[in-house]
Amino acid sequence: MQLGQSKPQSPASSPVAPGIHKEHHAQVRKCFPAFFSGEVLPSFGEYKDKPLSHRVEGFATQVFGFGVWDTLSEVCDARSMSPMKCLKVLFKIIIVLSIIVGIANWAFQSSNDSGPSALARNLAVLHPSYKGPVFLHLLSSQNTGSEYIGKIMDLYQDSFYIHDPLELVYTTVFGITANSDRILPNNVFFDAAGEFRNMSRAEHGLDLWTMDKMFHCRMTELPTAMLTNPYWSTYASKQMVNTVQYVTCLGKHGVRMDQGHESFRECHKHIQDPICPKAFSTKPKGDRCASVLFRNETFTTQDSDDLWQWPDGNHPMLKYRRNFQRYFQCIAKLEEPARKCAGWHLDGVCKNKQFRVIKTSRVTMDVAEKMLQNFPNYRVIHLFRDPRGVAFSRLQSASPFAFAPFESPDAGSLAKSYCKILYTDKITRIRLQHIYFDRVIGIFFDKFTRDVATNMEWLLMHVNLKMSKSKVSLDYAEKAKEMMVLEKDRWRNGLDAKGIKQVQRECSKLMRGMQLCMAGRRCVEYSMED
Template identity: 20%
Template sequence: MIRLKYKRVIKVVTTVIALFVGVYIIYKIKSGLQPNRMPVPVVLVTYSRSGSCFVGNILKLDDSVFYVFEPLHFLKFGHRVLHFSDGSIRTLNTYLTVAERILRAWFSCQLNEIPLEYWDEEIFQTTKIQGKHIFYFKERYKREIYGKYRYPRIFRATLQLLEDMCIKSKLVIIKTIRTPIFMLNKALSELDNLKVIYLYRDPRGIIRSQRRNLYISKENTFVSLNDHAENLCARIFNDAITFAILSHYYPEKLLPLKYETFTMNLMRETKHVYNYMNLTLTARHVETLIKMTTTKERAKYYIPKNNSKELVDRWRTLVDMSFVDTVDMSCSHVYSRLGYLQISDVTMLKNISIPLYRNNDTNKQFHFGQEIPV
């Protein structure tokens, strides 16, 4: 009788243990099926010579950020037949198709979907513009990259390590001057956590800086001032309208950032942007910001912008009224929409104490001069 009871107890205990083991195994299997926590994708959309390198370097101050500098830059060379780390070759016919796929790959840290042509660009071999993760990756394997991937197995294994770093990050921040805002419409509708920061600047300051930069470059691709202004302001105007419409549908996902307001109120605006990205502006961040903007000491990994406040309107001292009048013919309709003032005469142009933008208290809202129908 005692032996029978003992056997029953053993059976019950065995059944309970088996049950717990089964539940544990099911839990582990389900846990394995759960998608990894992915970083929040943030896109800084802007234009060349808009202060975007400066702003981008402030956004990447936090160690939890995986920062990507101009991932679409290589497409300017006309790449449409693209090679990938798995040995595949794909032909994509349009810029928008290629660009959207590349951005999506960065959003989800699928670095095997980034074309090898991207890794070939020597322009990114500096800590001052590129994120530290990608910089260190390319520094370690530059011989392999520029040797045209003679050891693809090693390259893929190392690329996987970089991908793991991307996945473990809190944010993936992509700075791009080659992404029209309408191109993000689909991603905004499909990705709940996507954030878009639209950095804009007085078109007159942008054009003056672009003209100087293009004239001194080897390419010297600057067309006539009138044509250049017309092309740029047409894009800005379209972006502004699209941004207003998308802000109506996704108010929590889009943040406007006026360069002048950001630079003149750097600490306050940086804190506001960090809050938007769910980051905390720490004492270390503030110390680096001070080094970047008020001293000649170069903060490691970042582009200094000494006397940043003085540089906001410096372009006004370098142009004349004929420049202003020419740009106005193509851009005057953009000023009011973005909150800038038209220059009436040379006195207003040269008197830096007269601001050329509305003194909005904060960048929290996009202050359009006109109401956009939606």
């Protein structure tokens, strides 16, 4: 199964900001974060070896991307202005427009992040006149309250909800023992030293490919190892009511899903630790099984001699070839019932739903940007939270896999990694809101929980989700609202003064940008304006 089997959307149909030449779209995206994060403008120096007129044109194109030079050059020619004088005029224009963009961004950001009125303004256009299915992506990080909002969406009649499906990607590709959600630390975005890592093209593509299959109700095309993963039984009753029948169907066809005796786990025993790692890691040992299970950007389904060829000789995992043969043979026996059940109870149910909702906690806004470019019916809700609340929530985990190798179990360390992700994602989101305004919104969990009932009503009303009238659904919705309110302020009583100061020190830049109160427990309310 090759990545990218789905036909890419033609460039003509890719959303581009009005007035921007498509060939300059990449430069615009590259430049805009500089405006919004307070960084300097792109360097003029990269054009120093070109003629002056080319330098002006190149710099103008990099900054604005929409034919500024075409208009400016006509004015310069008409007035017989020298290239240097024309360049000075251009710089004056840049300064004025930079100020305007900065002011507009400040006003946009302060009114857009949360609150009933902001939700009304942004969500009123979230559901378009488009009659086909709507792809709704709840993009968050772990411990940001997304579980509550996702579960409420799961209970609505016209939605098909998938909870954090990228766990399937990592367990299948890296051969990780699929025993709990905690095998994947929050910070798959960092290397073992705590630095942002550049995800490989294959890894990045896998995330997009998996979401594409799920949004388009083509889950029968997922690898058998994904379809029989214990993930389904773990979340079916807790988070994904539409998949309960799928798990039941697998059981009726001999694919066991009862905890501790899953058919997939029986297969996985052939390649488990010490062959494949217990948990995700960016160290060389961490992806040794990926070189077998996902070779040449293709999911491996059977053994072959080509699989074990290596540029400098035999594959380093060759000594475990027999183990992988047994694994592939075991998985192959599960394929027929898995695809039948997926066709009936995943794809079949999904296709009858107007809203396909996916919640993720391990992808960045870069993935959302690709989806926005490729699918006009895709919308993303970026959910974020006070880093003090995130740090405290993560500290409550008793799992040894809850922390990345570079993290220590203290509030400052845990908040630092979260704030790095959120700072980058927030800049990207604001940039995307200027391009895809009606399709990108931000929700600040702590502000959202000031009035859960009103905010949730706005959220669901404007995406036209109709809630199930069953008592179970209504009861959970009320319970979730209460839990969200309690969750918001747990850090105030749970974190000591030292922990609060650690978080505020590590996240000071982000917290000031979010206009968060920095007085610890003495903060009566969040100061961010509605």
